[in-house]
Structures are given as structure tokens and as C-alpha cells.
Amino acid sequence: MDATHDDWKRRAQTLDLPETHHIDGSPHAGGGTFTVVSPRDGRPLADVADGGAAEVDLAVAAARRAFDSGPWPRLAPAERGRTLLRVADLIEAERADFALTVSLEMGKPITDAYDIELRALINTFRWYGQLADKLTDASPHTAPDALALVTREPAGVVGAVVPWNFPLTLAGWKVAPALAAGCTVVLKPAENSPLSALRLARVASAAGLPPGVLNVVSGSGPVAGRALGLHPDVDVLAFTGSTAVGRHFLRYAADSNLKRVWLELGGKSPNIILPDAPDIEQAAATAAWGIFFNQGEMCTAPSRLLVHSSIAERVTQAVIDRARALRVGDPLDPATAMGPLVSGDHLDRVLGHVHAAIDTGARLRTGGERVLTQTGGTYLQPTVFDRVAKDSALARDEVFGPVLSVFTFDDLDEAVALANATDYGLAAGVWTANLSTAHQVSRALRAGTVWVNCYEEGDLTVPFGGMKQSGNGRDKSAHALEKYTELKTTWIQL
Numbered sequence: 001m002d003a004t005h006d007d008w009k010r011r012a013q014t015l016d017l018p019e020t021h022h023i024d025g026s027p028h029a030g031g032g033t034f035t036v037v038s039p040r041d042g043r044p045l046a047d048v049a050d051g052g053a054a055e056v057d058l059a060v061a062a063a064r065r066a067f068d069s070g071p072w073p074r075l076a077p078a079e080r081g082r083t084l085l086r087v088a089d090l091i092e093a094e095r096a097d098f099a100l101t102v103s104l105e106m107g108k109p110i111t112d113a114y115d116i117e118l119r120a121l122i123n124t125f126r127w128y129g130q131l132a133d134k135l136t137d138a139s140p141h142t143a144p145d146a147l148a149l150v151t152r153e154p155a156g157v158v159g160a161v162v163p164w165n166f167p168l169t170l171a172g173w174k175v176a177p178a179l180a181a182g183c184t185v186v187l188k189p190a191e192n193s194p195l196s197a198l199r200l201a202r203v204a205s206a207a208g209l210p211p212g213v214l215n216v217v218s219g220s221g222p223v224a225g226r227a228l229g230l231h232p233d234v235d236v237l238a239f240t241g242s243t244a245v246g247r248h249f250l251r252y253a254a255d256s257n258l259k260r261v262w263l264e265l266g267g268k269s270p271n272i273i274l275p276d277a278p279d280i281e282q283a284a285a286t287a288a289w290g291i292f293f294n295q296g297e298m299c300t301a302p303s304r305l306l307v308h309s310s311i312a313e314r315v316t317q318a319v320i321d322r323a324r325a326l327r328v329g330d331p332l333d334p335a336t337a338m339g340p341l342v343s344g345d346h347l348d349r350v351l352g353h354v355h356a357a358i359d360t361g362a363r364l365r366t367g368g369e370r371v372l373t374q375t376g377g378t379y380l381q382p383t384v385f386d387r388v389a390k391d392s393a394l395a396r397d398e399v400f401g402p403v404l405s406v407f408t409f410d411d412l413d414e415a416v417a418l419a420n421a422t423d424y425g426l427a428a429g430v431w432t433a434n435l436s437t438a439h440q441v442s443r444a445l446r447a448g449t450v451w452v453n454c455y456e457e458g459d460l461t462v463p464f465g466g467m468k469q470s471g472n473g474r475d476k477s478a479h480a481l482e483k484y485t486e487l488k489t490t491w492i493q494l
């Protein structure tokens, strides 16, 4: 989109921000309110409905009715698909307002919000809309006097709880396949970023989604998220967020109705650069882009850069040069590469990691300081450490900010051992011109996605998710439908 910084600032002044829950097809202003503060300038952005157990009950009841007796699960899949395509079209028609909402609520640079986040959301609704009627059930060859049918049926009411770093993409990755499968949904967005999800609910209703099929309740995790996790009428809980909160959802399920729990959790992803990388400059540039993109608030952020000692200083220096050249500032400026961190609390947490790393002997190569701007806001310099102790908190814990740790290794076995020395298993990168090495390393890495000579690439055709404590199940691709369907066997004696 060809808009200037001033254009976006002007548009922000008149942007209509939805502030109420969306329940049973209509706005609903139950509960108290909480204030969403923009990390761009630290100013209040909106007072949003603060849902509690009562609002979650209403939303789940609406989703239950829509599932048990409404038209949605009974529609021909092609008709469901056409509705999802209309949702995509309406999002596209309001693309600039959606992008601006994301940028204002969580600080993503507007160009990334418009080009990356919104493209992902629109593509997700289109992809699952087109897939809705392409699924086939199976009729296995069985005993000669019997006919067996194995059918996939919609799993019921889905509770979806998502974080703030990609508020629309991650909501879309859950909502679109769940709806395509014939489920109904109650979505609980993060307290930091409820506005874009509330906008999505309104657009979905306008596109013809029947009442109760997509409900959004804004509110806090420990109250609204917990109520959804414990709700006896929720059949599936699809969560994206931290590993710590993922554990809560497993407990909620155990303490309630054993709902299916699907978890997309944190990461501490290794990015291995071997001396035979096809283009070392490119590898370094991608390593820098990967950790600083979205302010490092990425589950897949390549936060551990593992470089062969023969090229370590060259690569580290190239990453530092890139870090220093990055433009940090107002997310509404199309020239901004890195916006603010999502909140003051989160900035403090990330700075806590930085200070602890310095205290434990890591060498700060660049960054590590807050960036003060005229408008206020929660900005941090892109930060690079090396000489990080392998057993330190910085080496182990997810920072979820623009902080890179560089490690060195001398042989491939050491690199793989270092890469796997984490409780997480979300993603990894390896840079080598040797196809055989690439395959060997990919097989040895315990990660849901391995990128070879690239990072963060992919499209909707490929599944995405984690091993180990990064979660279970997969978002994206036809595999995502496994989360939102149950297999049924019908055995007919002939």
C-alpha cells in the first residue's frame, strides 16, 4: 500500500476501534472494561470489554447452539467454503484498517502488518475456504461380509486462545480450519491485542457467518482464558502462547471434561551456519533479519546463532552491522524496521534478560539499551551477545525480544548437540551447500520445522508446530484439520 507516515498517522486518528465482545453474532458489552495501551507512545488506545466467566458462558452457549442445532456444521462443505472466501474478501476490503489496528495495539511496523500479517490472514481464510469441499473420507477394504466407513466429523465447540505477537495470523490459523471443518469457535485474544480479533469477528458476521459460529470474548488470560479452558461444553482447546500457560491448559482439561488440547508453544531456535554455507553474507543477513523481525517477538525467532569457529567473527560482525543499521521507531512509519516491544512490562522482562546475561559474563556486542523517542513508547535496541555460557539463562530461556546469542562450534556433532540442548523443539535453520549434510542435520534436529539455506520461509501447504515442549499438533496445511475433527468408524454388516 502506497501510504506515507503522515497518511497512516491521519488514518489512525479516525480509526474506528471495536470495544465490545462479539457473542452470538452481535456486539456484547458485558463485564467491566480494561484499557489497551499502545506501545507506540504509551497512550491509551481503547477501553475494551473485560470478559469473565459469565461472558465466556454466554459465548460458549452460543457456540454450542450453533453447533448442535444451527446450520453451520450441516451446510454443504462448499457452502461453508464460500462463506470463508467472503470473509477473506471483506478482510481484504478493510486491509488497511486491520493493519493499522494491529500496528497500534502491539507495535508491529505498519509495512509488516499490511504486507505480512494481513496477507497471511487473507490467505488462510482463502486456503481453508477452498479446501472445505476437497476432503474425502475412507472406505477401507475389510471383511467380505462387511462395509466399513471412516468419516471425519467436526469436533464441536472450539475454544481458541492466542497471543499478541501475530494477533490475526495466529487467530486465523485456528479459526479458519476449525470453521472449514464445521466447528464453531469462541476466540479469546490476548489482553494486549484484542482489537484486531474483535474487528475480525464483526467482518466474519458481515460476510454471512451465522450467529454463534465465531464468538470473540476479550479479557485476561487468568480469568477469561481459564474459564474457556475449564468449560465443560468446549470440546477442543487450541492454544498458542507460552509453554508455562500451555501447561495450565492441560490441567484445565484434566480438571474438566478432557477436552482435546492442542498447543503451539515457545521456542529457543538454533540457526546453524556451516563454513560451506552457499553465501555467508546472505546467511548472516538472514540471521539478523530473523531475530530482529517483529522485534524478536517471534516463537520461531532464531535466537541462538551457532556459527563454525572459522567464520564466527565474520558472521557476528555482519550481524552487528545489520543490527546497528536497523531503523527503530514509530511503527506507523513505513520506513521503520523495528517497532516498540508490546508493553512496558515486556520491555522490563527483556531488559532483565539482558542485564542478567551481562552479570553472568556474556559479552554484549551491540544494543542492550532502551531507545528513547520523542513520543515515548517501549523501544529497545537490537541486541547481540557472544561468549554466552551454554548453561546460562540466556542460552536456555525464551527472551521473546530482539536479543541474539552467538555460540561457536568446531564440528557438526557439536553443532547438533548444541542445537538440541533445549527443552524446546519448534524450529531450526542450517546453512550448507552440501545436500547430504543438510539432510543429516535436518534428521538429527528435534524441531518441527527445519529451514535449509533460508529462515521463516513457507506457505499454507506445509504444517507448522513443535516437538518437545514447543507443543503438539500442527497449524496450517490439511494437517490442521486433524485438530478440529474426530474420526468415526461405521461398520456395516452386509
Ligand code: TAP
Pocket: 161, 162, 163, 164, 165, 166, 170, 188, 189, 190, 191, 192, 219, 220, 221, 222, 223, 224, 225, 226, 229, 240, 241, 242, 243, 245, 246, 248, 264, 265, 266, 267, 298, 299, 300, 398, 400, 426, 466, 470, 471
Ligand atoms: P502467554 O502469556 O502464554 O499468553 C497467551 C494467551 O494465553 C493470551 O491470550 C493470554 O491472555 C492467555 N493466558 C495467559 N495466562 C493464562 C492462564 N493462566 N489461563 C488461560 N489463559 C491464559 O503468551 P504471550 O506472552 O501472549 O505470547 C508469547 C508466547 O507465545 C511465547 O512463548 C511464544 O513463543 C509463544 N508463541 C508461540 C507460537 C507458536 S505458533 N508456537 C506463536 C506465537 C507465540 P492475556 O494475555 O490476556 O493474559
